[in-house]
Amino acid sequence: MQVPARAVDASAVPLSLYAPAHSPAESGAGLHKVYLIIDDNPNPLCAVFGFGSQLQAFVQTQVRINAYTHVRLVAVYQDDSRFMRLQYVKAVGGCSAPPLTTQESGPLGQIRASLAALVLPDGARQLQLSLQHPNHNGLQMDPMTRLVPPPDYLRHLRLESQGQSLFNADLDFAISPPPSFILHLGQLAGNQLLVLADDSQGRQFRQALSLDA
Amino acid sequence: MRRRQLLTLAAAAMALSRGEAEPFTAAGADLSAYKPLQIAPRKSAQRWEFELDPALEKAAREGRHLYLVLSAWDCHFCARYERFLQINAARLAPQFERHHLLFVRLGSALEAQGDRVFLRAKGHSEAYADFQRRLGDERTGRMVYPVIWLLNAQLQLLNQLPYGTGTFETVPEQLEVIAPALHAPIRQAAS
Numbered sequence: 001m002q003v004p005a006r007a008v009d010a011s012a013v014p015l016s017l018y019a020p021a022h023s024p025a026e027s028g029a030g031l032h033k034v035y036l037i038i039d040d041n042p043n044p045l046c047a048v049f050g051f052g053s054q055l056q057a058f059v060q061t062q063v064r065i066n067a068y069t070h071v072r073l074v075a076v077y078q079d080d081s082r083f084m085r086l087q088y089v090k091a092v093g094g095c096s097a098p099p100l101t102t103q104e105s106g107p108l109g110q111i112r113a114s115l116a117a118l119v120l121p122d123g124a125r126q127l128q129l130s131l132q133h134p135n136h137n138g139l140q141m142d143p144m145t146r147l148v149p150p151p152d153y154l155r156h157l158r159l160e161s162q163g164q165s166l167f168n169a170d171l172d173f174a175i176s177p178p179p180s181f182i183l184h185l186g187q188l189a190g191n192q193l194l195v196l197a198d199d200s201q202g203r204q205f206r207q208a209l210s211l212d213a
Numbered sequence: 214m215r216r217r218q219l220l221t222l223a224a225a226a227m228a229l230s231r232g233e234a235e236p237f238t239a240a241g242a243d244l245s246a247y248k249p250l251q252i253a254p255r256k257s258a259q260r261w262e263f264e265l266d267p268a269l270e271k272a273a274r275e276g277r278h279l280y281l282v283l284s285a286w287d288c289h290f291c292a293r294y295e296r297f298l299q300i301n302a303a304r305l306a307p308q309f310e311r312h313h314l315l316f317v318r319l320g321s322a323l324e325a326q327g328d329r330v331f332l333r334a335k336g337h338s339e340a341y342a343d344f345q346r347r348l349g350d351e352r353t354g355r356m357v358y359p360v361i362w363l364l365n366a367q368l369q370l371l372n373q374l375p376y377g378t379g380t381f382e383t384v385p386e387q388l389e390v391i392a393p394a395l396h397a398p399i400r401q402a403a404s
Contacts, residue, residue, distance in 0.1 A: 008351050008375045068380075090386075092379025093290075098355065144323065 001073045001085045007065060010094030012176040016060040019075035019083075029079035031057050040069035042095055042139065043172050050168035054161065056124055060182035064094035064137065064174045095174070096139045106132040109205035111195045115185070123186065129159065130180035131197055131205065137173035151200055154179045158196040161188050173200075242295035246302035247309055247316040249282075254321065261325040265334040265368075268317040272366035277315040278394045283330070283360040285321045291359040294378040297387075304384050312394040327356030334368055352376055363394060371397050 007013040017036065023029045034057060036047045041064070051057045057075070065071070072086045106112075109132060116126040131154065138151030151173060159167040167183060188211070197205040250268055254261035263283075272279050284291040298305060309316060321330065330341040345353045348370050352360070355376075363372045372393045381390045 006375065006380060008373060009354070010376065010379070012354070090380045091375075093377055097357065097376070144326065 001071070001087060003071050003087050003089055005088070005090060007089060007091035007094070009097075010066070010091035011064050011097035012062040013065050013089065013091055013094065014060070015063050015071070016058070016182075017073045019057040019073070021057060023077035023079060023081045024083060025077070025079070025081040027077070027079045027081065029077040029081065032076045032078050034059075035072075035074040035076065036063075037072040037074065038063065038065055038069055038174055039072065040067040041174055042066060043174070046172055046174040048170040050165070052164060052166040054164075054186045054188055055159075055166045056122075056184040056186065058184040059169075061180060062176035064097070064176055065089055065091035066095040067092060095137055096141065098140055098142055108132060108134075109197070109203065111197070111205065111207040111209070113193065113195070113209045113211070115211050120184065124184040127183045127185040128180065129157075129183065129195065130178055131157070131195075132178055133199065135173070135175060135177035135179055139173075154197060154199050156196075156198050157181070159183075160194040160196070161192065162190050166193075242292065242299040244295060244298055244302075244316070244318070246306035247298065249316045249318045252317060252319050254319070254325070260329055260331045261321060262331040262333055262338060263319045263321075265317075265332055268315065269334060269366050269368060272315045273400070275315065276399045277313045277366070278371060278397060278399070279317055279362070279364040279366065280309065280314040280391065280394075281317045281319065281362040281364060283319040283321055283358065285323045285325070285358045287323050288358040290357075290377060290379070294359055294382060297378075297382045301384050301387075305387060308388055309391070312391050313399060314391060314394055321358070323358065330356060363391060365397060365399070367400065 001015070001017045003013060003015045017034065019031055019034050021031055031051065034049045035045065036049070037044050038046050046063055049059055068090050070086045071089050072084055074082055074084045076082050112130050114128050119125055133154055134149070135153045136149040136151060137153055138148065141148045153173045154171050154175065157169040157171065157179070158165065191211040193209045193211060195207050195209060250271060252263055252268065254263050268279060268281070284295065327341045331338050332341065332344045339347065341356050342353045348368070350370060351373060357376045359378055361374050361378060363370070363374060365371055372390060374390060381387045
């Protein structure tokens, strides 16, 4: 896990996490889920990630951190063995920071994906996935109007290829807006991806993407 | 202490009622121990412009770096930080001196958000985000009061500070963020 020791912007702390595909324990069991926990956030469970076989267990995103805290990555394997990494981060007020004024433009729910041309040493390529969404957590007061937009944030994100799940994320309000994820994608049988998402307001988003673009 | 604060607040209220700029610290904190250079903005409906040249020239003349504080008089977090500076002045002010820091306070108000704040230096006036980009400061996405910069007199960043001041409101952490100024070279202008 990589996260800065002192965050420049507590409302968008860059974080990347990686978990081995097989348990470091003797069993060598496959990876089941990866939990991202920010101890002193209003809701500590930030995200639960699941990875399909064509995706490495790697995620890069940005998170809100509300107070000096430990950030934990817990990898749970099929045999129920668990491994944890943690790092202490100095950041304050990320959950109540005012909404961004320079968000990307685009209709709500618009999903963008781009596949890097560069092939990583292990044969994977970086896939950047972002969704146009305010991701309000219900704690951010506009300093001028003193109004607090109600919670409206992404709850689930799912990535599929030819009916098979590649990536699954159960999310909470600690993901910074606009929600964006960098994944490491291996060889795919086709070049079509289906992205499915829903948010705390019950809206559902669905978009088919071609990786040729 | 309390009486002094009330007097400062009363003076601030009187100045505001006379339509003057925001010459006083947030919530009436007394920062005199830091010998601050106060800079008031030139205001119009569209822009609040802060002239940095007097501060840059003074810093160059005196062989000092700049601790630049953009603070809004009606901002809770500015008040909290300035109160922290006031309470710890006996420990921090000598350290600011030791680190060759010229304390410069840009007096603003919450109504002046990022798109209205302009900073003029060396003949160029730039909006907050453009100024930040030119400095190489990462804080371009939004402006969050208070904004603090640690700069040399040539307007170069000595340390990338975070948004807000929440991560350096203890004496050791305040010293940690100003530490690069202690060893940064100083180019003193000829007097």
